[in-house]
Amino acid sequence: MSTTVDRPLRIGEVAELTGTTPRTIRYYEEIGLLPGAADRGEGKHRCYTSRDVDRVREILRLKDLLGLSLEQLTKLVMAENARAELRREYQETEDAATQRRILTEALEHIDTQIELVRGRRRALAELEQELLEKQAVGRRKLAKLER
Amino acid sequence: MSTTVDRPLRIGEVAELTGTTPRTIRYYEEIGLLPGAADRGEGKHRCYTSRDVDRVREILRLKDLLGLSLEQLTKLVMAENARAELRREYQETEDAATQRRILTEALEHIDTQIELVRGRRRALAELEQELLEKQAVGRRKLAKLER
DNA sequence: TTGCTCCTCACGTCACGTGAGGTGGC
DNA sequence: TTGCTCCTCACGTCACGTGAGGTGGC
Numbered sequence: 034m035s036t037t038v039d040r041p042l043r044i045g046e047v048a049e050l051t052g053t054t055p056r057t058i059r060y061y062e063e064i065g066l067l068p069g070a071a072d073r074g075e076g077k078h079r080c081y082t083s084r085d086v087d088r089v090r091e092i093l094r095l096k097d098l099l100g101l102s103l104e105q106l107t108k109l110v111m112a113e114n115a116r117a118e119l120r121r122e123y124q125e126t127e128d129a130a131t132q133r134r135i136l137t138e139a140l141e142h143i144d145t146q147i148e149l150v151r152g153r154r155r156a157l158a159e160l161e162q163e164l165l166e167k168q169a170v171g172r173r174k175l176a177k178l179e180r
Numbered sequence: 181m182s183t184t185v186d187r188p189l190r191i192g193e194v195a196e197l198t199g200t201t202p203r204t205i206r207y208y209e210e211i212g213l214l215p216g217a218a219d220r221g222e223g224k225h226r227c228y229t230s231r232d233v234d235r236v237r238e239i240l241r242l243k244d245l246l247g248l249s250l251e252q253l254t255k256l257v258m259a260e261n262a263r264a265e266l267r268r269e270y271q272e273t274e275d276a277a278t279q280r281r282i283l284t285e286a287l288e289h290i291d292t293q294i295e296l297v298r299g300r301r302r303a304l305a306e307l308e309q310e311l312l313e314k315q316a317v318g319r320r321k322l323a324k325l326e327r
Numbered sequence: 328t329t330g331c332t333c334c335t336c337a338c339g340t341c342a343c344g345t346g347a348g349g350t351g352g353c
Numbered sequence: 354t355t356g357c358t359c360c361t362c363a364c365g366t367c368a369c370g371t372g373a374g375g376t377g378g379c
Binding site: 190191192202206222223224225226 | 332333334335
Binding site: 094097098100129132133136137139140143144146147150151153154156157158160161164165167168171172174175178179 | 241244245247276279280283284286287290291293294297298300301303304305307308311312314315318319321322325326
């Protein structure tokens with residue numbers, strides 16, 4: 034997306050880029066949904082990367098589109114981090130059985146999310162259909178009046 | 181949906197049928213999103229019809245699927261009520277010009293909602309596509325391990 | 328009469344919004 | 354130096370959740 038150099042970003046820039054507010058980003062850090070550098074001095078500015086922007090975007094997307102709570106998102110993010118950590122540790126060193134287990138588990142999580150998305154899409158498709166019928170009825174009535 | 185006789189329903193039944201809680205229904209009445217009979221005695225039980233069930237279903241659907249706030253929903257419901265009232269008043273008595281105006285306005289509201297629904301559907305379609313790609317990558321890796 | 332659901336406060340919670348007062352970097 | 358954005362409390366708000374104590378209908 035952004036091919037610019039990866040200079041450090043300020044909280045206001047991240048908020049702008051993700052369509053949210055600085056307060057929201059601070060709150061996400063407060064509840065442990067965003068990392069928040071431990072080595073930041075009291076009162077010092079927070080510092081972000083474009084990777085953080087992607088993380089925030091993803092969180093907001095799942096929250097808005099799927100209606101997940103921040104608690105659910107925290108668990109989800111933690112689970113993903115755990116899997117990423119495992120991948121790094123066991124990348125080439127460990128045996129194939131462990132890699133299979135990790136991959137299988139990751140695929141199950143993806144399947145769950147896909148089902149959630151599909152359920153929402155179906156519900157929205159139904160809603161659109163009903164609205165289109167209402168629209169058709171209204172248009173027919175209007176056409177009758179024009180005659 | 182329900183072909184049963186239209187006997188009066190209690191708040192717990194409405195909650196059950198709509199997948200919510202009595203507290204939520206009372207809250208919606210409190211903020212004016214649901215009507216709430218004015219002639220109910222202090223401490224007396226609230227009484228609902230199957231039409232109320234439909235209203236609550238519709239509210240929850242728009243709230244969950246489109247992410248509308250209760251304030252937005254209140255305005256929307258009030259606008260729909262106003263249009264329904266106008267339709268009743270001007271049904272056959274008034275001139276065609278007024279009817280056209282009412283119909284056109286209603287169609288505009290429907291168009292707005294359809295656009296909202298379509299935007300959400302597009303966003304969800306993108307999300308599903310990304311998840312499917314992740315799934316494909318995971319499955320390829322797993323297949324490699326099986327060999 | 329016994330349960331169950333209902334009622335009305337009223338305080339708690341989640342996910343932030345919104346100043347209040349102060350410090351820091353271009 | 355002047356603005357601007359940042360910082361940390363801390364209280365407010367929206368949409369309910371959750372008892373507390375009491376009344377009402379099958």
